[in-house]
Amino acid sequence: MSEQLLKLREIRKSFGENEVLKGVSLDVKAGEVVSIIGASGSGKSTFLRSINALEMPQSGFMEFEGLSFDFRPASRFFPTPSQLQSLRARVGMVFQSYNLWPHMTVLENVTHAPIRLLKLPRARAIEEAEALLSRIGLFEKRHSYPSRLSGGQQQRVAIARALAMKPRLMLFDEVTSALDPELVHEVLVLMASLASEGMTMLLVTHEIAFARDVSSRVLFFDKGVIAEEGPPDILRHPESDRLKQFLHRILHDDVGHSFSNDQGQGAQA
Amino acid sequence: MSGFIEEVQLYGPGFLEAAWTVFGLTILTIVVSWACGLLAALAQRSKWKSARVAAGFYIWFIRGTPTLIQVFIIYFGLPQIGIRLSPFTAGVIALGINSGAYVAEIVRGGLNAIPRGQNESALALGFSPSETMRTIILPQVFRIILPAVTNEAISTLKNTSLLSTITVVELTLYAQTLIAATFRPFEFYIAVAVIYLLLTTILTFVASWLERRYANLG
Numbered sequence A: 001m002s003e004q005l006l007k008l009r010e011i012r013k014s015f016g017e018n019e020v021l022k023g024v025s026l027d028v029k030a031g032e033v034v035s036i037i038g039a040s041g042s043g044k045s046t047f048l049r050s051i052n053a054l055e056m057p058q059s060g061f062m063e064f065e066g067l068s069f070d071f072r073p074a075s076r077f078f079p080t081p082s083q084l085q086s087l088r089a090r091v092g093m094v095f096q097s098y099n100l101w102p103h104m105t106v107l108e109n110v111t112h113a114p115i116r117l118l119k120l121p122r123a124r125a126i127e128e129a130e131a132l133l134s135r136i137g138l139f140e141k142r143h144s145y146p147s148r149l150s151g152g153q154q155q156r157v158a159i160a161r162a163l164a165m166k167p168r169l170m171l172f173d174e175v176t177s178a179l180d181p182e183l184v185h186e187v188l189v190l191m192a193s194l195a196s197e198g199m200t201m202l203l204v205t206h207e208i209a210f211a212r213d214v215s216s217r218v219l220f221f222d223k224g225v226i227a228e229e230g231p232p233d234i235l236r237h238p239e240s241d242r243l244k245q246f247l248h249r250i251l252h253d254d255v256g257h258s259f260s261n262d263q264g265q266g267a268q269a
Numbered sequence B: 001m002s003g004f005i006e007e008v009q010l011y012g013p014g015f016l017e018a019a020w021t022v023f024g025l026t027i028l029t030i031v032v033s034w035a036c037g038l039l040a041a042l043a044q045r046s047k048w049k050s051a052r053v054a055a056g057f058y059i060w061f062i063r064g065t066p067t068l069i070q071v072f073i074i075y076f077g078l079p080q081i082g083i084r085l086s087p088f089t090a091g092v093i094a095l096g097i098n099s100g101a102y103v104a105e106i107v108r109g110g111l112n113a114i115p116r117g118q119n120e121s122a123l124a125l126g127f128s129p130s131e132t133m134r135t136i137i138l139p140q141v142f143r144i145i146l147p148a149v150t151n152e153a154i155s156t157l158k159n160t161s162l163l164s165t166i167t168v169v170e171l172t173l174y175a176q177t178l179i180a181a182t183f184r185p186f187e188f189y190i191a192v193a194v195i196y197l198l199l200t201t202i203l204t205f206v207a208s209w210l211e212r213r214y215a216n217l218g
Helices: A044-051 A081-090 A106-116 A122-135 A151-163 A181-196 A208-214 A241-251 A259-265 B004-044 B049-064 B067-081 B087-113 B116-125 B129-166 B171-182 B185-215
Strands: A004-015 A018-029 A033-038 A059-064 A067-070 A091-094 A169-173 A200-204 A217-222 A225-230
Touching (some): A004 A044, A033 A208, A044 A169, A044 A200, A067 A081, A081 A091, A081 B116, A151 A181, A217 A241, A225 A241, B004 B087, B004 B129, B004 B171, B004 B185, B067 B087, B116 B129, B129 B171, B129 B185, B171 B185
Parallel strands (some): A033 A200, A033 A217, A169 A200
Antiparallel strands (some): A004 A018, A004 A059, A059 A067, A217 A225
8 A cells, every 4th residue: 555645636727718727636646657648738737737836726735745735825825935845846847848957067957956955965966966867878978068969868867857856756748749759769768667666657648658558547638627537448448438539539540559569679760 | 750659658558547447447337237237137027016117117218318318317416416426436337227228138138038948947846936047047048148248348338438528537538638738639539449449359359258168058
């Protein structure tokens, strides 16, 4: 029985007239890998971004590792700036567009937050960052600037940068969507290995094969609500018509295509 | 006609001192203008409306009025309300505030050029907004705006000649003094022009050295 890590209740968010999240609730246990799929505009990214309050929900409740928030604006438990920082320091996030800092080397990108925020001694932070970079196969690139790296390499560094904070939870927001097809694989492999080590992960993804093979649970977002939820098997045997239609639209003929098979074959264009 | 060497020996030290004054005025003015410019640019994106309005007014007023009038307001106007400044100090403040409005616009453009994701990735790691600004955003802005602030610094340097009107003994006023005594405006104004040219050239070299130093990043 693993511990409850994250609890979200009735999260709501509108942009002007447009209600993007219509009261979404979710429980995540430590070690779970939850994939979030859905059409663009379904609210899945907004939901992910509301977990570390990059998008501040307009109402709803949240519990994470001793922090509890009530997002109603006048609430006594509305997150303070320092609570937000403390939440974000423990929740890693990786973005579609990598967002590495171009004025810092790979190593500086990875050590900046641990040195400044965790107050690690520089030598220790460098040691840990170098271990992370070795693990993702980019130790040799540690003194390069991000502009010298491929998209896949940059995204792996972005993952390492988040991991350097030793997060309890990792959020991945369509992290392979901006990558050239041949670079997607190396990033997915890294994410799969994190998952297998027990990292708790929430990922918004279009990689259906990956979601099916790696996640412990799948959420299907539609029009601001979780329209279907269940084990990865729902991607093979969807119940709701909306999920059936969605899968039909995005999968076409490569339903049999599997992420694990890909891993065996290595990267192929 | 006396020899060129003798002329240089006679007037050189005076010109050197005046050039030194211009150099000092310029450096101090740049410091003031960067401070004003950064403050105004940040105020423009503040969540407080009063800060945005104040910054907008500052930029509007400064850009819409002649620099010389601004200098006069600081040097001749302020004593009327009890603030008496030395010509040098008044000059630095007036030109600094003036150039700050232009620097603010440059910084604003630089800030707009930084993708939103740079800010978000820092916030998502737990950095405060101010630390994000200081360690992630501004260092990148600095690289982007370096060529534009160099231009602004050069124009600041040339604007110091306006301070001859409030008795700062810089190059222009020094030359005028000599001309009044010798009636040789042609040589002296050309000499002054050459010295200004030398100073702006040095400034350009420093700036291009800085640009080269940071060019390989990103």
